[in-house]
Amino acid sequence: MFRIGYRTLKTAVGAAFAIFIAQLFELQFYSSAGILVILCVQNTKKKSLEVSLQRFGACLLAMLFSFVIFEILGYHPLAVGILLLLYIPTAVMLRVPEGIVTSSVIVMHLYSLESITWHAIRNEISILTIGIGIALLINLYMPSAERELERMRDEVESHFKIILTEMAAYLRDRERQWNGQELITTASVLKDARDLAFKKLENHFVREDSYYYRYFNMRLRQFEILERVMPLVASLSWTYEQAEMIADFIENVAHAIRPESTGLISLHLLHEMREQFREMPLPQTREEFETRAMLHQLVNEMEQYLLIKSEFQGKNMKYQMSQKGA
Structure with missing residues (x-):
């Protein structure tokens, strides 16, 4: 064309x-x-x-x-x-x-x-x-990329919510069907968004807030964790009490995704869930042991996911600290 x-x-x-x-x-x-x-x-x-x-x-x-x-x-x-x-x-x-x-x-x-x-x-x-x-x-005038970056940010967060929600749904129902299209789309959007955010930085001679570039780098690191977690979730073959608790937690994380969130409240909930796990009876069979080990690995990955967001400094940290989410 x-x-x-x-x-x-x-x-x-x-x-x-x-x-x-x-x-x-x-x-x-x-x-x-x-x-x-x-x-x-x-x-x-x-x-x-x-x-x-x-x-x-x-x-x-x-x-x-x-x-x-x-x-x-x-x-x-x-x-x-x-x-x-x-x-x-x-x-x-x-x-x-x-x-x-x-x-x-x-x-x-x-x-x-x-x-x-x-x-x-x-x-x-x-x-x-x-x-x-x-x-x-x-070349002094360059069209603003702010609106497009905001659109990409909203798209990425929407896809993250779908991915996490589908993950939680599968932990509850092993018959759950999902084509995983959001995983493919998110990878492409994150790459394009980071390139555009870098271009926005390069269009300022004076010091420019690198919020969008840092934001999409942060989401890219989180997305790499989600890609690692998906095969782990898929390998869980039967319902387990802890799986339901983790599903509730992941669903909570999905609902809390927004630009100003810090992940701190979600981290607190994760630590409380860990304490509950410690008070539960030990696994009795090999299959229970292997499942619990995979669930423990899943929790560790989700902790890293939240830590990445908690370390991210957005546009207004004072406002962020008063919010909850991931």
């Missing part, structure tokens, strides 16, 4: 405007200003600034190499080969590899002029300034 993205639109407008400005100042090789815009517009502000600085520095270095080598060896194809042979490793060593392609264009400009004068240097620096400046200017 044909679609024009926001970045594509910015790039097209920026390239046209940069060429117009360069032509207005009657610069030689004015079309290169448009090429610079195309190369410097990135997905995030930080990436765009980083790439732009690399290109500018690399181009200044290329002009220095061009002056030395062309003045010594002359304006011959062999001189271009030797220049690139020396320049490219130097650019990589100085950690400006993003600027190699742009620098090569500058080198070709100077080569075609067959003379490096102050006028030529000013011309190239002007093109660099216009192209990179326009790219940075149009």
Whole structure:
């Protein structure tokens, strides 16, 4: 399906405007200003600034190499080969590899002029300034990802509730049927959400609250526990008194899921349940022993799940501490 993205639109407008400005100042090789815009517009502000600085520095270095080598060896194809042979490793060593392609264009400009004068240097620096400046200017505005991140957060929490509820239901009824679609969907949403949250961070030059990035990392760690727990729950083949208690507890955790929760109340309930387990009679058969061992492992995994949430620092910790849940 044909679609024009926001970045594509910015790039097209920026390239046209940069060429117009360069032509207005009657610069030689004015079309290169448009090429610079195309190369410097990135997905995030930080990436765009980083790439732009690399290109500018690399181009200044290329002009220095061009002056030395062309003045010594002359304006011959062999001189271009030797220049690139020396320049490219130097650019990589100085950690400006993003600027190699742009620098090569500058080198070709100077080569075609067959003379490096102050006028030529000013011309190239002007093109660099216009192209990179326009790219940075149009990249100042990035569409807000807040609403999409909130939607993804709600979707993840909704899926977590379904997964935990289905887990509790299976502990009560071994005939329970569930296709597990939420497990597949949640894995995909968590990956996309974390990438988007990181992109949001990269679009701020000043210190930005990393709430969403930390939040989705936290949920990803919890999801890994849920993936480990599912085969454990599936392996339980018969009803046991403790299984009903754990099912009630997991259902309670599912109902308490929300952004501002801390998991502390659920942890308290888990510790109380453990104390009740200790007061129960010891298993009498091998099958009872194996089942109780698996249930004990399940409780340990759920404890880790809740500890991950209790360690998470949200937007307003004072408010969070007054809440309960997971």
